[in-house]
Amino acid sequence: MNTGDKIKSKTASWSFRGDTFKKFDDHINKSVPLYNECRDLYLKISDFFLQDKSRVIDIGSSTGTFLIELINRHKKNDKKFSCEGYDTVKEMIDYSKKKAGKNSKIKFFKKDVTLINFKKSCIVSSFYTLQFIPQNKRQFLINKIYKELNWGGAFFLVEKVRGPDARFQDILNQIYMEYKIDKGYSSSEILSKSKSLKGVLEPFSTKGNLDMLKRAGFKDVISIFKYGPFEGFIAIK
Numbered sequence: 001m002n003t004g005d006k007i008k009s010k011t012a013s014w015s016f017r018g019d020t021f022k023k024f025d026d027h028i029n030k031s032v033p034l035y036n037e038c039r040d041l042y043l044k045i046s047d048f049f050l051q052d053k054s055r056v057i058d059i060g061s062s063t064g065t066f067l068i069e070l071i072n073r074h075k076k077n078d079k080k081f082s083c084e085g086y087d088t089v090k091e092m093i094d095y096s097k098k099k100a101g102k103n104s105k106i107k108f109f110k111k112d113v114t115l116i117n118f119k120k121s122c123i124v125s126s127f128y129t130l131q132f133i134p135q136n137k138r139q140f141l142i143n144k145i146y147k148e149l150n151w152g153g154a155f156f157l158v159e160k161v162r163g164p165d166a167r168f169q170d171i172l173n174q175i176y177m178e179y180k181i182d183k184g185y186s187s188s189e190i191l192s193k194s195k196s197l198k199g200v201l202e203p204f205s206t207k208g209n210l211d212m213l214k215r216a217g218f219k220d221v222i223s224i225f226k227y228g229p230f231e232g233f234i235a236i237k
């Protein structure tokens with residue numbers, strides 16, 4: 001099935017492996033509303049949370065864009081910090097390493113984020129990644145992030161979200177479909193992508209995400225970004 005931007009997939013089998021990394025930046029930029037603006041917003045927010053002698057960890061780093069831009073933004077900053085990006089897809093990691101060049105402040109690792117530690121981190125970011133982590137592992141992961149994040153550190157969470165009930169979900173679905181048509185995707189590409197994501201991309205609602213953050217221990221949480229079915233939170237420890 002052609003899911004758009006020359007990316008092929010099968011029903012319930014969406015994957016970031018193979019040569020998807022070559023088309024990924026274009027594909028996500030086109031399919032996720034305000035993708036660049038949202039990243040830019042969180043780069044600005046990073047100014048409030050970067051701590052000396054700490055780490056910034058990006059989970060599901062894909063092609064590494066957020067961390068590379070974060071390093072560029074703070075290159076004149078006197079604080080000593082390092083950046084680590086984690087992704088399970090080798091091709092994404094190899095590509096990110098190439099993109100980052102010789103910058104010693106940034107490292108990319110091929111590793112499942114449910115198995116890493118977050119000690120000494122001042123920022124943990126997850127842009128459109130948690131939605132791909134099996135639902136039964138999400139709470140455990142957020143608990144670990146909360147427990148190991150530095151005091152005063154922040155978790156940046158951006159997700160596709162479901163509506164609070166069937167009526168709102170229907171509205172969100174339809175406006176997103178129209179958004180994709182406006183971006184030039186054909187009806188058959190939209191249907192194929194949605195079939196390929198069955199059981200792979202499982203968003204929670206806004207409340208589902210907020211409840212999960214609260215259960216982990218986060219008390220200071222706001223929703224800072226929202227466009228249709230996409231939402232970004234800041235959760236401060």
Ligand SMILES: C[S@@+](CC[C@H](N)C(=O)[O-])C[C@H]1O[C@@H](n2cnc3c(N)ncnc32)[C@H](O)[C@@H]1O
Pocket residue numbers: 016028059060061062063065066086087088089092111112113114126127128129132133
């Ligand atoms: C939608 S992409 C993330 C996009 C990226 N954060 C950005 O803003 O451009 C989701 C990424 O999460 C990765 N991923 C999914 N499950 C993972 C896991 N358990 N551990 C690490 N990476 C994972 C996928 O390989 C994929 O590259």
